[in-house]
Amino acid sequence: MSDDFEIFLVATPGLEAPLAAEVRALGWTPETQPGGVTIRGGWQDVWRANLLLRGATRVLARVGSFRAMHLAQLDKRGRKFPWADVLRPDLPVKVEAVTRKSRIYHAGAATQRIERAIAEELGAPIAADAAIVVKLRIEDDLVTISLDTTGESLHKRGHKEAVAKAPMRETMAAMFLREMGFDGSQPVLDPMCGSGTFVIEAAEIALGLAPGRSRSFAFENLASFDAEGWQALKASVPVRRANPQFFGSDRDAGAIRMSQQNAARAGVAELTRFDQCQISDLQPPDSPPGLIVVNPPYGARIGNKGPLYGLHAAMGEVFRSRFAGWRVGIVTSEAGLAKATGLPFQPPGPIIAHGGLKVRLWQTGPLAG
Incomplete structure (x- = not known):
């Protein structure tokens, strides 16, 4: 795993432009696309985006990609993927797959292959209610593996217990x-x-x-997490x-x-x-x-x-x-x-x-x- 990968910041549809402006103000170079904004960076950027961004709803770390034309190839390359660099063997994982315009067209079968690769190569348990979510996207035969680093949607700042009838997020x-x-x-x-x-x-x-100052995040359960570095980042916000x-x-x-x-x-x-x-x-x-x-x-x-x-x-x-x-x-x-x-x-x-x-x-x- 390099410390420079794509990070996709999910936006509320229609609010991509102000999110890109916020991202730019925080020092990143945003690329806007329908549904969100892409930046490049490493794990510190993932933590910082979750902690500081007010307009993103979720932060996805795109940790790897490879080509796969059929399920056997997906299985083989899925087993070679360095799962231990990003996931912990002691915590359960859930896999969610979507396929578009690809020879692998059955999302359920693709999900099973990657779940089996993670379970057998890393030893992590697979669970439908796992807090750690691996997102698999297969488009034009390109398999992209992303991790949901956020957990509960970022609009949940951790302060609002009482909510009115039609709340504004x-x-x-x-x-x-x-x-x-x-x-x-x-x-x-x-x-x-x-x-x-x-x-x-x-x-x-x-x-x-910082909007994320009072809550926890899914990235705290990843192999890349450094508790001291995270505390230092939180303490550095003026x-x-x-x-x-x-x-x-x-x-x-x-x-x-x-x-x-x-x-x-x-x-x-x-x-x-x-x-x-x-x-x-x-x-x-x-x-x-x-x-x-x-x-x-x-x-x-x-x-x-x-x-x-x-x-x-x-x-x-x-x-x-x-x-x-x-x-x-x-x-x-x-x-x-x-x-x-x-x-x-x-x-x-x-x-x-x-x-x-x-x-x-x-x-x-x-x-x-």
Whole structure:
């Protein structure tokens, strides 16, 4: 195993561009493709990507590849692969295979061959519920072997226990903030904050907190893992000072409690403020103008959109009449609801897959006084 291999950073479809920008800002050279971003590096880069990236959902280490035209060849080359360089013989492994445009077309048979190679050559047990996942991709007769180095999806930062009904994933919230030009210095207000994701994510970015600081990762169970090096990497992340200018409100008292608890677990309680408040009663916080970012209800089912048009119109009126100088970002699946606000939106961002819906970010420039 060389210490220079391809690392694939999985993105939420539609958010590849802001993820590439984040990757570039952290010093890597990204190559964007549908579904994610590729970089090159070694195990330290794998650890760092899992620890620091806010927009990736998963980090795959592409640890090797070879050609195979038929199952016997896959079996033979699979047995010669240096599994001991990447996997531990004492921990169970699961293999997942996909095949495309290849003479080996049966993913199940390919899975069995690689499982047997790992079990017999390395001695590692095979288990359907194993935490270590080897991903096998056979495309145009090229077999690529990747390791899922993440485990649970990266949007699970390890702080949010309480979740609102239609939660915005942390990875998406971070990328929407990035798309709005947020760099940690601007105030942020979410007037329908739910479980507080936008507000907490903004406060963490302002402080420079590593999103993966509180959780464990699959790479900690690989042969390449160095516990001391990992602790040193975590300790090297600089934390900044930041202003307490991250505000959330919601009409639901339960949402406010959830947000406060989640902010406390994330270590940003002192930078955030959450108030129970109807949109109609919303007033600008005591801060310079900043960003309003909101993920309002968009009524996935046909038939319950009527009241939502009224809600969006009222929300737009509040923003226009009280929030001069602020910029607004609204995440919605419905262009009609965005337009019902009457806000001067720029052309909307790309379509993003969100829980079976297709949403977009609509944003304005600074609102006129």
